[in-house]
Amino acid sequence: MDSYTHYLLLFFLASLYLHTSNLCFCLGDELPSSVNSCIEEERRALLSFKKDVTDPSGRLSSWVGHECCRWRGISCNNRTGRAAKLDLRNTYTSHREYEQSCLGGKLNPSLLGLKHLAYLDLSSNCFQEIPNFFGQLTSLRYLNLSRLSSSFLGGEIPSSLGNLSNLNYLDLSWNLLFGGKNLNWLSHLSSLKYLNLGSVDLSSTGVSWLQDVNMLPSLLELYLSRCQIQNLSLSLPSINFTSLLVLDMSGNEIKSSFIPKWIFNLTSLKKLDLSSNSFSGSFPDEFASLTSLEHLDLEEIGLHGQLPKFIGNLCKLKFLSLGANKFDGGIHEFLSGFSNCSFKIMESLDLSHNDFNGAIPKSLGQLSQLVSLDLRGNSWEGTLTEAHFINLTSLESLLMTTNQPEGIIFNFANYEWIPPFKLREIEMDNCRVGPGFPVWLQSQTELTFLALTNAGISGGIPEEWLFKTSSYITILDLSENNISGKLPFRFNFPNVEFIELSHNRFNGPLQLLSTNMPVLQALTLSYNYLNGTIPSSICSIQSLNRLSLGNNQLSGKFPQEWGLWSNIESLDVSNNNLSGNIPTSMGIPTSLEILNMENNHFSGEIPSALQNCSSFNRLYLGGNKFTGSIPFWIGSLVPFLNVLQLRSNLLSGHIPEHLCNLPYLHILDLGHNNFSGTIPKCLINLTSLVHATSAWPILPGHASTTVTLKGRELEYGQNSIRYLTIIDLSSNNLLGEIPEEISSLLVLGTLNLSMNQLSGTIPSKIGNLQLLETLDLSQNQLSGQIPQSLSSLTFLSHLNLSHNNLIGRIPTGNQLQTLDNSSYEGNPLLCGFPLSTKCHEDGDDKPHAEENKDHEDNDEKIGLYTSVVLGFIIGFWSVCGTLIMNKSWRYAYFQFFDNIKDKVALAIALKVARYQRKV
Template identity: 35%
Template sequence: MVCFTISQFFVLLLLLFAMTLHKGICGANTKLSCNGKDRSALLLFKHGVKDGSHKLSSWSNGEDCCAWKGVQCDNMTGRVTRLDLNQQYLEGEINLSLLQIEFLTYLDLSLNGFTGLTLPPILNQSLVTPSNNLSNLVYLDLSFNEDLHLDNLQWLSQLSSLKCLNLSEINLENETNWLQTMAMMHPSLLELRLASCHLVDMSPLVKFVNFTSLVTLDLSGNYFDSELPYWLFNISSDISHIDLSFNNLQGQVPKSLLNLRNLKSLRLVNNELIGPIPAWLGEHEHLQTLALSENLFNGSFPSSLGNLSSLIELAVSSNFLSGNVTSTIGQLFNLRALFIGGSLSGVLSVKHFSKLFNLESLVLNSAFSFDIDPQWIPPFQLHEISLRNTNLGPTFPQWIYTQRTLEVLDTSYSGLSSIDADKFWSFVAKIRVINLSFNAIRADLSNVTLNSENVILACNNFTGSLPRISTNVFFLNLANNSLSGPISPFLCHKLSRENTLGYLDVSYNFFTGVIPNCWENWRGLTFLYIDNNKLGGEIPPSIGLLDEIIEMDFHKNNLSGKFSLDLSNLKSLVFINLGENNFSGVVPKKMPESMQVMILRSNKFSGKPG
């Protein structure tokens, strides 16, 4: 125990007070304003920017630039270290005078509308006389400036500290030496993202590229149209993420991919890869994402994929695969997303799902049948179920009712003909997106209230009148059913608050009566299809209140009378079909500038369109 006398205690208090006072006085003088050179470089950048949304209104000479929007300074030195202007609706030129900010390490100008890039004189000169000390920049993101074209990337060679580079969605089609530029000038890069850059040359015959430190490589969405390149398999031993999706890549997946022992994510979606899915992929023990969908693979589903216990996402599909899916996938206890599609078939049982405790998304879009006990309770709670094109029916399965966290349910083209109406409609009312289309479900919708944001019930045998909808419903497709009666109770029903319906398709049913004059309740509609019914009467004037409408289709009904609607007020209208009715009078002459297609055939109109 440490003891103090009273006098010692007071001395200690005085010392503490003095230290606090000194700290306060010194602290008052440590707040530094930003460096003048940094401010000048920032203002030079601003001079080339078109800022229609006034996002840079704080950037003025009278303000400390460390307080400007997007600018971050070092607390001790006052020097600018970060500039983040992501998604600020900026346009114009990117003046790379920013690279002369000596201590700038982070620059993000992504998701804007820049169309040009200007190099400062010192950077242009350095391309002739290289310097390794022009910038301390570590992170550079210019991605998603979609109208920005860069013909030369050599200026990047001066950013010798750069570790993360993202130029995705920038047009680089004229930069034919991009690979050599990236590799020779940036051996220290950890992350390189050049997705959807219009690149065409992947240099497939090059054996080695100097990406000695690379961890992430994203070259998806380009136009390589070649085989997988040799250099890819001699890349950094630390590489863990590779995305080559949407590239028209051809040939087989070579076994040299096993050289990349630390690979965690491999995405080869939407290419033209052939041959069997390699069984040796099961040796990639660190793999967390394996996405091989939409290729031309043939043969069977390899059972070795069930060895990938680290997998979080597995996506496999091809129209040339055959046979069943191995039950070993039921052992992938870390799996969160499973997507299997194409031409696989066979019977799925509880074994295929036995240990998928963490599964959140289940997408099985192939001709599978199910041998599952109706009382089965799955080990997972899903956010998404898509069983499109399966042989799920005839009865909607009981196990789906156990899923309390569902946001998306797609059982289209799945052979369903029977639902437990009392149970089913209350269950799906909590689901954001439901798609039951192209089945043979027979149920009366007259007393149903739909609540989902997107509802697709087309091409079934639903009967009765139109259902009620809540104000949550945005997309409603009830086409090709056996619904009947008038549509006025649906359209003229007063909702408790403004509805959000933007898409309505009730075509190819048996509706009768007239089109009611209460469209003021549906001003948000952009697509309206009520064709191929038995509706009569005239087009009501309140249709003219649909000022956001893009397409309208009334064809093949029994509509009649003069078409007196002033279409010129519908400023967004592109398409209207009035064909195969009994309209008379003069052909409509007033058109909005947006109009592209008007179909009037098989009516009694006179005259010609204006």
């Protein structure tokens, strides 16, 4: 028998041993069976166990009478009648079922009375601890305590489990916050073949856990997923668990410059999962030695460079995931490597979310056994033809997107070509399959997942094809195309959960029947041309939790039947022509988190019924005709609000201080209303604007909202808006000074207080807002100088201080040098760049109060100059007038100057004669 056959047989036997429901425990004749009789001692032990167990769904209701071997979850040995198997795992299929069928309470030591118990499964229940007495159940071969509790257990794994020397199978996974400071007890489990410690906190063990696991020579499968392991021994003196077939260390915190060498010595490995760790470097050459690999998952571990050709030599590889790394270049060489194999058995290939580029080679079609292909999130370009798919007869999942502007073009020479596969899933973005729905796509009639976004499709949806697929589809996404016609909801979609048809050209009324889509959870029809009213029948879809009808032409009132939605979480009807008051029934579904009704014609006051929605996350009511004041419940009863947008309404009164009780608020937009009074100083309590916090969760769909930034109205998607931090109180009647406390909102990106009646000076510490991009204080009555600290802002790209009473020199530095003079116009006493008005020559900025003194100094100088001129004139004519009037004085005066002239002329002549002689 060759080594490959040996390992294959070993793996088959191990899998059969571990995963069959009636496990063989190597007990000779003592095999579990359906024996009806029962040992009395064991019956009493089971009843004692039942007495301490809470059983909300009555799962142990059959535990009555004397035939305990027929009780639910009990199997006995057919020869001795001893209880050999106790299987009480919770087989729930939903969260609600889990809560209803979860066993809890105390685990009674009476189980020790089952001295021949070989199989114990208490997984997925609500017990709160692993008791120490389990270490005395020494007959156990199989112990499954995974997901033992619905809450965080805490504490340590009992070291007494090390006494179970006969144990072959141990699963303690998914007991959150359950830890192990050391795993020394593992070394006693020499017969262990399967060990799962997934999610058990092993961070405090350092690297010693590896030495403990290395003491298990029989180990075949090892699962250590999400165990908070931070370090790995880079080498081992000797490896004892060389028979290991499965190693899963995914989702840890391992940081290493390379994958440890000892892993490549596990040459029997059939499955290796190192995904979601932090290794680095290129694809290791040592993988070439793991020729037995059938499953290799290296997703999101930080590898980079080009894929080596030798991967194709791993001829047993069926599953390969290299997604979310930094691989680049083309994949032609990589795929050509598979031609070295005498047969190609690859079933799943994931190259998603890397930096691959270029054309997708035709050699992809060599992988004839391929079932799942994921090429999303790369920079593919070029054309795909029939040759790429002609041999992919087993393909069921095709996922392909590109971020290149020109996209991927599907160009089949034969328009009527029908591929050899039957897809279950298809997801394409920026892949041009249009202009119509091609024949190859219409041949796929068993689709459960259909997503063709930005595919260049126009025209109507073929009804015959949609009729055939509607009974299978669970997700339908045809957004960002030019599909026209009526909505395709006259067909039954019994399994559809998600419909996304936004950014198309659907028209006509919105007609929905709850009976057609009984399990629909999300419906997005925004950015179309739908008209008419919102039908009340839509409120009968009980399972619906997200509805987006924004940017259509809907009119009329909002349906009163809203209260029928018990699970609704997000509603978007923005940018329509809806009118009337918000119905009071809006407050009945307390599950509501996001409400977007902006830019309609709603009127009346904001209803108090909305205070019941205590989970409110975002509230958009701007662009309507709401009146009255901001209700008290905003800031008092909805503490988790991230966005409050009430701009462009008819609201009045003061800005209430209870808004300061919203610690998670990122956006406060009250602009274009009739608010009066002062700006509350307590805005400093908006802690999300003081300290950086993690971004809000990403939400599905294409909903958007309008935000005024940098002097313009911009449209942001519901996920991009989560990064904005804004206070906008513009176009109101606010008075008083700008509170100095605003300078403490260090995370603020936009501050707009324009078009009010604010006075006083700009806060001197405004430069503390280092993340500020937009500052608009225009059209107020602010005075004084522009604070020098403003020049320290390095992100500022929009500044408007125009039409105030500011004076003095404009500060210079950083972003201020890139702004034009429109930022400062309407302030006649400002000077310096970029204005044409020059400041005083000495560079000193003189305040307005000193300018009168300058004028007085100028008057004094003019008087001085006048006195000097008059004195000169009087002195001159005093001398000259005497000479003119007295002849003798005149002769003597001119005779004196003649004598002086002659003496000067003689002296000059003598000097010139001497110079000439020297020359």
